[in-house]
Amino acid sequence: MAQCTTQATIGDSEFDRDTAVTRRASGIYDAELSEGWTIIRAVNGGYLLAMLGRALGETLPHPDPFTITAHYLTASRPGPAEIRTETVRTGRTMSTGQASLVQRDETGAEVERIRVTAHYGDLAALPDDIRTSAKPPAIPPYEHCLGPRNGQNAAAPAASPFPGSSAITDRLDIRLDPATAGWAVGQPSGRGEMRAWFGLADGRDADPLSLLLAVDALPPTAFELGHVGWVPTVELTTHVRHRPAPGPLRVSITTRNMAGGFLEEDAEVWDSEDRLVAQSRQLARALLI
Known part of the structure; x- marks a missing residue:
């Protein structure tokens, strides 16, 4: 990878x-x-x-x-x-x-x-007992996913710059699952899903504090619903479940309902050892720029 x-x-x-x-x-x-x-x-x-x-x-x-x-x-x-x-x-x-x-x-x-x-x-200090039906998201290998520039991976097509091109993209190493990046080429899927490999651009390994960033760092799921604009967070609750292992994270975010100018986003963050290390739900607004 x-x-x-x-x-x-x-x-x-x-x-x-x-x-x-x-x-x-x-x-x-x-x-x-x-x-x-x-x-x-x-x-x-x-x-x-x-x-x-x-x-x-x-x-x-x-x-x-x-x-x-x-x-x-x-x-x-x-x-x-x-x-x-x-x-x-x-x-x-x-x-x-x-x-x-x-x-x-x-x-x-x-x-x-x-x-x-x-x-x-x-x-x-948490016990090791785990009983779960949750499964890691199915994301293609890192080198087959899309980033704003894709660095040295010239073989993979690059996603278009995020709307309102932002400084934060230089600080992150995000590679989007092509199945959730239709918005980048003007063909949103309508499914309200976003999946990606996630890391910091300088290679720093994840810890509980950076998990608080990871749940709110991907492009908004509203883009895959056909909304291209600012999606500011109104409220965000994050649960940190485990200290993450070294290596890239996988982040999956879904939205089931955008109505009245608001949408919810449910996020899961998985580490390199297939552990669910963080979850979140947020309420956001869908605004036009």
């Missing part, structure tokens, strides 16, 4: 630098939202969730997000931000916290961008 030739370690990658937070006071962190993770004009919601997840990980006594729910209130912009965290409850195996991210608008007024509630625990 083809992979990135460079390899960034956890803690030394662009993702880690760009999601870093600096503690200013108890429960208050300074952050800088990087322009490199924007889609059209706004900062990607999964990137924001990972940044708030990092701040909560520094606030709570447990290391890993088990479930985290975000409500996106206003579109975030690149630049300085403040994250405020609060410990709601601590227990022996789980702790609960909440966080919000605020920025200043053009007039200097404070604007809350996103509010999060989360349960944290220790993924390494």
